[in-house]
Amino acid sequence: MTARARIRNAALELFGAEGVGRVSLRAVAQRAGVSHALVLHHFGTKEGLRQACDDYVISLVRDAPDADLGDTAGLAAMLEAGTAVRRYLGRAFLDGSPQAAALFDELVAATGRWLEQGVREGWVQPSDDPPARAAMYVTYLLAPLAFGEHLARSQGVPDVHDLRTLLRFSRAGIEIFTRGVFADERALEAWDAVRDDRGSQRGSR
Amino acid sequence: MTARARIRNAALELFGAEGVGRVSLRAVAQRAGVSHALVLHHFGTKEGLRQACDDYVISLVRDAPDADLGDTAGLAAMLEAGTAVRRYLGRAFLDGSPQAAALFDELVAATGRWLEQGVREGWVQPSDDPPARAAMYVTYLLAPLAFGEHLARSQGVPDVHDLRTLLRFSRAGIEIFTRGVFADERALEAWDAVRDDRGSQRGSR
DNA sequence: CGGCATACTAACCATATGGTCAGCAGAAGG
DNA sequence: CCTTCTGCTGACCATATGGTTAGTATGCCG
Structure with missing residues (x-):
């Protein structure tokens, strides 16, 4: 080299x-x-x-x-x-x-x-x-x-x-992207509530 | 102070x-x-x-x-x-x-x-x-x-x-976590195929 | 008041750093 | 063989840095 x-x-x-x-x-x-x-x-x-x-x-x-x-x-x-x-x-x-x-x-x-x-x-x-x-x-x-x-x-x-670790985490990521984390729309609804509430602080999570 | x-x-x-x-x-x-x-x-x-x-x-x-x-x-x-x-x-x-x-x-x-x-x-x-x-x-x-x-x-x-930006991205994130990104299981299946294939390289995305 | 700790500074020091320079080894080419 | 060019080095320099020390101002407690 x-x-x-x-x-x-x-x-x-x-x-x-x-x-x-x-x-x-x-x-x-x-x-x-x-x-x-x-x-x-x-x-x-x-x-x-x-x-x-x-x-x-x-x-x-x-x-x-x-x-x-x-x-x-x-x-x-x-x-x-x-x-x-x-x-x-x-x-x-x-x-x-x-x-x-x-x-x-x-x-x-x-x-x-x-x-x-x-x-x-x-x-x-x-x-x-x-x-x-x-x-x-x-x-x-x-x-x-x-x-x-x-x-x-x-x-x-x-x-x-470690390859196995890498694979394991990527699998967890794909799972999230495929199935989502939340089972219903309540998080989204909560966010919209915050926004309508004059977009105060916390809009995260 | x-x-x-x-x-x-x-x-x-x-x-x-x-x-x-x-x-x-x-x-x-x-x-x-x-x-x-x-x-x-x-x-x-x-x-x-x-x-x-x-x-x-x-x-x-x-x-x-x-x-x-x-x-x-x-x-x-x-x-x-x-x-x-x-x-x-x-x-x-x-x-x-x-x-x-x-x-x-x-x-x-x-x-x-x-x-x-x-x-x-x-x-x-x-x-x-x-x-x-x-x-x-x-x-x-x-x-x-x-x-x-x-x-x-x-x-x-x-x-x-900017607060609006912050809110916008957090909303996009929640959307991902609520609905997922993928509409079917093919990404997960592809991953499992890679794994079964003696976990070669690419398991990501 | 005197004594004392606490917050703070200026001056100083040894060192390490980024950068420069003059020059060397050796291959390329005439 | 001589030149030249390129990759490369050791020695050098000015500066900035982390850290130390001696000393000053200030406020607190007896």
Whole structure:
């Protein structure tokens, strides 16, 4: 592997694990087995390195192979990526990097089309607010990026990356999306009551 | 407001917005209008300040008033909190601070009980894997903490904190939890097929 | 009043950091 | 063989950072 790529990967891991601010160029260099000057030589500046990481990670998702699952293949790729990439992605979304924002918007658009098609073909429930639903749906699918660690730990599973755990949680998610959580409409009705009540505080849950 | 509290709040805002690593004690001190030495005087060390922020923010959620909505009132409090607190919480979960982990586990436990009760009383769908579902449900509810910014922007809403936006998305979420997304069981069946197929890769979506 | 703790600051220190620079090894090509 | 270009390094620099210390103002209790 080229030194440049080694540096990028090292940065990816460290940035994902600790956050960009807490990782020094020297630490990256050491992990990559090069001098810290070489990092600058290749990426110009720390921000440049960060950008390169963003670009790389996001290209992984965007150029995901096999679109046979519809336009949401990128989402699948995202959730299958390695721990480092997942954590990095979570941070990228939280930090609001422009690339991450663009990716999110793309995902929402693609998912919106996909859901729309599903509605037409009858295998997706219609929605009272399709754009908002598409965005929420994407957010839900992305949520494990940010909370994966807690998900695993809360079930007493040591390794976040254990395949069985991943499968188990994805199954639970699909169950929610297929059968819903609530058995009647009372939550929706309660929400509408809140809204009609001059949209005071609590509209959540 | 006491200087100590001012410092804590300043730290909360800056840490939430930029990440702990990227914020210097001097920046915190300046925002609080004190010398940087006072920050150390009160909190001992930067890590101490971070801890104090964690404790404070999490106490906000844990000691949420009105448990009239059941044990999940803390979740509501979380989602209603100010931008700074929300962002800080998102980062706290991503960074895996012990406090955040404990809070997550509490939320999962409380939600699990709440769902269980709902199942008994008939207003919550039964699940094939209640613990996993509870964890996933909590994760979904928490997701806007990490992705709120993108949610808003993807809908062209400038201000993340606009009440109408918040209500709109929460409504979309409730809709998903009430009616589901999929109209038939094919997604679940597809998942089971993947699992039986020796649980190869893709079990998501 | 005197003594004492508490809140606070200015000045200082060692260190680590991002970034620069001059130069070296070695392959490419004439 | 000589040149040149690229990947790469060690040494260096200015700065900012977390942390310490000595000292000041202030309010409280006897």
